[in-house]
Amino acid sequence: MGKDQPLRRRRKVLLAILLLATGSEFVLRGPVRFFGQAPDWNDFVLLYIPARAWLQGANPYSPQTYARICTETFGEAWSPTALRSHPAYPLSTFVLVSPLAPLPWPAAQKAVAVLAVGLMAAMIVCMIRFAGLDSKPACLFAAATLALAPFHTGLATGNISVAAVALACIAVWALGAERNVMAGILLAVVIGLKPQIGLLFLLYYLFRRKWLSCSLATAGVGLILLIGALRMYALGIGWVADFAHNARIWVGSNPADDFASANLMRLTLIDLQVPFYDLTGTRTMAIVLALAAVAVLALVWLAFFLKTETPDDLLNLSVLAALSLLPVYHRFYDASLLVLPLCWAFRASAPAYSRLRKACWVLFLPFLFPGASILVRAVSEGRVSNRFLHSWWWQHLLVPHEIWALLLLAVVLLAATKVRMRQMPRADAHLY
Numbered sequence: 001m002g003k004d005q006p007l008r009r010r011r012k013v014l015l016a017i018l019l020l021a022t023g024s025e026f027v028l029r030g031p032v033r034f035f036g037q038a039p040d041w042n043d044f045v046l047l048y049i050p051a052r053a054w055l056q057g058a059n060p061y062s063p064q065t066y067a068r069i070c071t072e073t074f075g076e077a078w079s080p081t082a083l084r085s086h087p088a089y090p091l092s093t094f095v096l097v098s099p100l101a102p103l104p105w106p107a108a109q110k111a112v113a114v115l116a117v118g119l120m121a122a123m124i125v126c127m128i129r130f131a132g133l134d135s136k137p138a139c140l141f142a143a144a145t146l147a148l149a150p151f152h153t154g155l156a157t158g159n160i161s162v163a164a165v166a167l168a169c170i171a172v173w174a175l176g177a178e179r180n181v182m183a184g185i186l187l188a189v190v191i192g193l194k195p196q197i198g199l200l201f202l203l204y205y206l207f208r209r210k211w212l213s214c215s216l217a218t219a220g221v222g223l224i225l226l227i228g229a230l231r232m233y234a235l236g237i238g239w240v241a242d243f244a245h246n247a248r249i250w251v252g253s254n255p256a257d258d259f260a261s262a263n264l265m266r267l268t269l270i271d272l273q274v275p276f277y278d279l280t281g282t283r284t285m286a287i288v289l290a291l292a293a294v295a296v297l298a299l300v301w302l303a304f305f306l307k308t309e310t311p312d313d314l315l316n317l318s319v320l321a322a323l324s325l326l327p328v329y330h331r332f333y334d335a336s337l338l339v340l341p342l343c344w345a346f347r348a349s350a351p352a353y354s355r356l357r358k359a360c361w362v363l364f365l366p367f368l369f370p371g372a373s374i375l376v377r378a379v380s381e382g383r384v385s386n387r388f389l390h391s392w393w394w395q396h397l398l399v400p401h402e403i404w405a406l407l408l409l410a411v412v413l414l415a416a417t418k419v420r421m422r423q424m425p426r427a428d429a430h431l432y
Helices: 004-035 045-056 063-074 091-100 105-131 135-147 149-157 161-176 180-193 195-207 211-234 240-252 264-268 273-280 283-306 313-324 332-347 351-368 371-380 392-398 401-427
Strands: none
Touching: 004 105, 004 135, 004 149, 045 063, 045 091, 045 211, 091 105, 091 180, 091 211, 105 135, 105 149, 105 161, 105 332, 135 149, 135 332, 149 161, 149 332, 149 351, 161 180, 161 195, 161 313, 161 332, 180 195, 180 211, 195 211, 195 313, 195 332, 264 371, 273 283, 273 392, 273 401, 283 313, 283 401, 313 332, 313 401, 332 351, 332 401, 351 401, 371 401, 392 401
16 A cells, blocks of 8 residues: 555656646647737637627627727727628627627736636536546546647637537536536527537437427527617617628638638638548539538437437537538637547546547547648748648648548547447446
8 A cells, every 4th residue: 555655646746747738738829829819810809899889889790880999999990891890700699798898908808818718617627527537537638628729729819619618518517417407598608609519519408308408598599689689679770681791701702711712721621521622623522522421420320329218418419529520611629629529538438448449549639739720831831842732642631630530530439329339238337
């Protein structure tokens, strides 16, 4: 017993060093970079300015209004023709952000940074409790979460995805703890902030027949939208046409977000349409192949889910999180959803999952740093020779490596659901 104590102390010291290292990386690559972002690179500005417009009784989707408030806020002339002068977030997002909008920009920037970091801390604690992790795997999970580059990118750019993912994970814990009202309210906020993230969780819990939470979430989103729309209606402001116009501009006139454009930034998307377009050279085929691949995997998951009497929520949400990122437009920060399969990998300690867990660790590696962004920067700075730039392995394997890793991760997680389904009749209680 005495010999074990020094070993335990060393392990605790190593865990502390690991947490300190990943925590320092998290702070430096996330919040610190956020405060150095210019307004035209800060995604929170795209919420803050329209929320101020909504509070002032102006049209939040008007480019002229956006440019005027930006000019007043930052003291520099802002063009109403700029792409970022055409906000396309749903009205619910501006309503939810409006409590921060009265603050001057420096204070609002500090407040949103503190809020995002606080939500992440709460998410880590809630996921540890939900998964029932012991002290050592809990510390390792916390360190791995802090090391995930999508969180760094999301915080550095001020993107609302970080808060949305954190709130969704807290809602998952709340549902596991039978706090259904709390979960419903949280899901309403997530859907209102970032529908493409929140609707994933709503859909899953509809499958799980969590009627109270899903009803509250749906009603809550409706109420948030109603508050936003009624204020506009009471002031006689038409906004629907402007919202639709802005959305068309972001979709049709934004080469950085178009998977088929010549803009190098498209290569930083985590979207199967990017590599499929490069392989086929056809936009339609890229869309069809991406949707078909994800649809097949989703149907396999659904077949497994329907055959399971007691679904594993963490594993199922992990599969859906990976799949949801693949068929349509997503940026690197949306891959913060991988905190769900990361947590599952730490919980799944049964021998039956040994190989699958190891495969997960390998597939998580590309998300410890923004590899695609680094490669794109190297190309733009001329540090990659034409010989490599036009090679097959560079175009189809190396640059889209994060996308392929996501696809393989979804397959591995599906294999884990199959393993669990086979184990269920014999050892449900002892699988983990």
